[in-house]
Structures are given as structure tokens and as C-alpha cells.
Amino acid sequence: MKRILSVLFYLLAFGLFLPQYAKCADWTFMVYLDGDNNLEDAGIDDFLEMSSVGSDSNVNIVVQFDRIPGEDSSFDNWTDCQRFLVTAGMTPTVANAISDWGDGTGGREVNMADPQTLIDFIKWSMDNYPARNYAVILWNHGGGWRVEYVPERPILRAVCWDDTSGGDSLYMSEVKSALNTIKTERQQVDLAGFDACLMSMTEVAYEIKDLANVMVASEASEPGDGWPYDTIIEDLSALPTMSATDLGATIVNRYGESYGSASETTQSAIDLSIMDTIASCVNDLAAAMDSNKSEITAARAGSQEYNCPENIDLYHFADLLYIESSDPDIQTTAFDVMTAVESAVIAEYHGTWLPNSHGLAIYFPETETGFDSDYNGSIIDFPADTQWDEFLSWYYSATDEITLLTPDNGAVLPESPPATFAWEADSTYRFKLEFSPTSSFVFGFPTLTVPRQSLMTYTSTDAIQVDAWQRIWKIIKRMEQINGIIYWRVLGKPGPTAPEEPSEIRNFMIQ
């Protein structure tokens, strides 16, 4: 009798559990669709792409869609925020929206840039549409670890701008905080996607490395149409048992098909479990880069850039360093960075107009002028845990002393050629050889631009004519008529857009 009761108990328990388990889908695909800005049109298009397939018993497509007045007026021109379980053929109208968010009220105005709004949406989705796997897609503008400074909120900006909430945005630290709350109070999300520009950055991936398994994002700006949700969801519905890794690869591949090879687009899926390794390798590379500035500058100048010129492809930079550096430590650590990036990138696509993209960008403004002092450990984790910011600081402050060799002070040069000017410098990208009748160089006499390839020595071939910056030819001899002495110095440029650093000043005479 006891055994029968026990069996009955287990059957009852299993019976109660079974329907619950049966209701559990394979995937809940959450799209945090922030159309409360100038991308509202694109948001509606993407919603319709999702509803061209819709949810099924294995895949829940759940959307929180915030709209804005004054942009797109279609579908009743509602302007607050609504939640949808997207079904096949659904249109984004209030009538089709969820009427009760669990607190007795449905749609309302929200600030999509408030991390609590994101937390509420993910919790609600997980509670009402349980699944074995969860994907969270942040849909909107994006700028990597930072894009735009607004004086009222002088800290980093990241993704999801809400124009009707004062232009607020979700900072990367806020995304991290929200996903951490979800991990603590519910469970870790399997895939975190950014259907937004410029988010596939080392710094972004590192920030959420412990809070999701896979990140999908783009190094470059995304076209207005963003991800092709119709084909992505078709694939997911056809194979709902796919893993987060497979879904990441699917998104990348479908995105690539959508825009084709002749485009300026990128997309990549990153295994976030490798981000610690990447950080360690970048840290070692940063520590190794304490000399040979010219080689680093050359690698930086050749690296793949994006719309935001402060971002470069990490792998490409390391590859160029590996090829061009004469320092074995830099070569070794650069190679390790390349290996780590290869391990982390699950899938990667780039159009032919961005040929040297490999999946992850890193923050490296070409000059100190473009460097943002908010790139530090108090704002995001990557500079806190690596020496990359220390390297940048060294790079911008490292000066390259130019030593003039000949002619020396008071030297007399022949009136007819040849005359040789020589100097030494280690790491300068380009030189300007400058002459003036005064030591203050205020007269703006001609200069000669000398690329690094021919550095150190310039031998005049024609009565010491020099090519001015503005391509106006003048002859140094004419200057002699002023006071008999001609002053000279060399200006070195550490990078293509860096300010020029002058050498000491010397003088000579012509007879």
C-alpha cells in the first residue's frame, strides 16, 4: 500500500510537472526594440519581418517596442511602449499588444535607456514565456563603449537612446548591471545580441563576458534595416534545438546573405568565455609595446577602421604588428592576440569594403586629441583589468627626439648643389624640413615634406630648392639676402594626424 501511494505520488508530481515542462519552449527570443528615436521606421520594418514568421510552440518571439511622436505615423501612430508575443501575420498595433504586463496595466511610456526597464522586460518574458534558452537583442543605435558626449551626462554612452526621455541611453555598465540582475534573479541569458552599430568591441564583449554565453554584434555601422529577422527566425523555427553558438552563427550568416559581399557591413558572433584570454593577451601586448613607436604607428595607421574612426579591428592591428615589428616580444604577444581572437570568433562576416575585419574592434584613437579620458577603469572593466589604457597613455606621450646631424651651426654651404641635411629619429612617421631667415620661423618660408621611407637625409639637387607645403617653389638663396644666415629645423610627425614635434634649431650660410 505504501509503495502504491508512493508511485501515485510520483505520478501525480510528474503529471503536474509535465504540462509545465511541455509549455517550456526551446527558445525565447526577446527583442528590446527601442524605436523612441529617429529609427522608428526601421523598427516597424523589423517587427513585420519577425511577424512574417512569428512564434510557434518551440520559439517565442517577444518584443518590447517603444515608439516616438513625429517620425512614423503608421499602425495607428501610437507613441508609447507596448509588449507583443509576435505571431505570424501580426501587425504592431495596440490591439495586438499584451494588455496586461502583470500589474493590471498594459502599454505605457517608459525610458528604454533605464536599466530597470530592460530588467523588467527580460524578467517578464522569462516568467511568461519560459524556455530552455534565452536570447536578448538590444535594438537601436549603438556606439561601442562610447560614441557621443552630452554635457548633461558626461559619462559613457553605449546603446538604446530614448529621445523622449531626454536623449538618455543605456551605458555599457548599465547593460552589465541589468544582465547581472537577470543572472542573479532568474538565469543567465544564452545569447546577447546588439542589433545596433559599432557594438562588436573588445570592451563591450569583456563587459558582459560573465553574463551571457554568446554575443552577436557588428564592428561597423549597421544599415538601417539591421538584422534580417525573417530568415533568422525561419532558421530558428526550423531547428529550435540549436545552441546559442549555432544561433549566433545563423544570425551572422543570414546577415551576410542579406547585405552581400559588396557592402560596408560586418557581423560577428563571439564566444564570451574566451574574453578573459583575449584580455590577458591584449594585456601582454600592451606591456610589450613600450618602444618602437614608429612601428606601432605604422600598424595603427594601416589597421581597419570603421565609421567611428577611434575603433580599429583588433586582429588586423595585431597582424600588422606581427609583420612589421622588429621587437620579438611584440611579435609574440601580437601573435597570441590573433590566436585568441580566432578562438573567440564563432562566426564572422564582412563586406568587401571592410576587408580586414575579423570580428572584434578595440578602442585606439589615432591621436591624443581624439582620446576620451573616460576610457578608464572607473567607467568600464577592460581598461581596469588590462594595461591597454596605460599603453594608450604611453603612446600619446612618447616623444621622438630628432637629433640634427648636419650641417652644424655656422656651416657654409655652396651656392650650387649638392647640399645635404641629415638628422636622426627613431619613430617618426613623416618629417618636414623647414627653413627660415629668422630663428622664430614666423615668416613661413618653404618646407620640404619627407616621408619616413626616405628619412634621415635630404640632399638637395637643385640650388637647395624646397617644396613648400602648399607646393609653392622658393629658393633658399633668396633668404640669404635678408641677413646672410638661414635657420633650419626638422618637424617630426609621430602619426598621420599627430601634431608636429620640432627639433632643435640650427643655422648655416650660403656662399
Place this chain on the structure above:
Amino acid sequence: MINKKFTLIFMILTILISCGRVQSNEQDAPLEYTPIGEIWKDIQKYENEVITVCGRYRGWQGGGLKNPLITRSDWVVKDSTGAIYVTGKFPAGLGKNVTLGTEIVVKGQLLLSKDKAPYIKVKKIILK
């Protein structure tokens, strides 16, 4: 009195010249600015032409201006006659040297989106 008049005329001319043109670093020829309002009046005239406009950086705040949606990073430049979207590289140092309202010069090709919305494909940006 004549000196005062001359000074006044000189000052006015200086202001007009400085507002009307800027010297490029790379070319000696001064840049002629196209008022953005003129583009909207006759889009066909400027289609595919390389133009230069001078206005203030407005980021993503188009104020209801039709977004060509070439990319999600497209941004707006606005002068006293109108506003237009720009696609391509951001101004260097965005967030530090360039913020909302910074005056910039944008040189680029005027193109039309699939919805016939004009936009500038940027070739060069100069900070004024």
C-alpha cells in the same frame, strides 16, 4: 569720420568673408557652401554632385526630418536654412572635440535613398 566708416566697412567685409568661406588645409581654393535649404528646393540639381555645407552637428536629432536610413549611425547637419542627413565617418573626436551644436563643414556627394530622401555621403569633415 572717413576712417570710422572705412573701419566699419572693413569689419563687415571681414565678417562676411569669414562666414562665407573656409580655407581647406589641403587645397588653396576656398570652399563655397551650399545652403541646405537650397538642396531641398531643387534636389535634382544637386543629385550626385559633390557639395559642401556648413552647419551645426545635430547627431541623431533630425527633428522629424525623413531619415534615409542608409545606416543606423547617419547623423544630421543643420544650418539656418535647413537640415540634412549625412552618412559615413563620424567627425573625428566625436564626444570630445565635436558635440551637439559644434559648427562643422561637410563635403560630400549628394545622393538619394530608395525613398528619394536626400543625404550626403561624406568625403571630408572640417571643424570650423
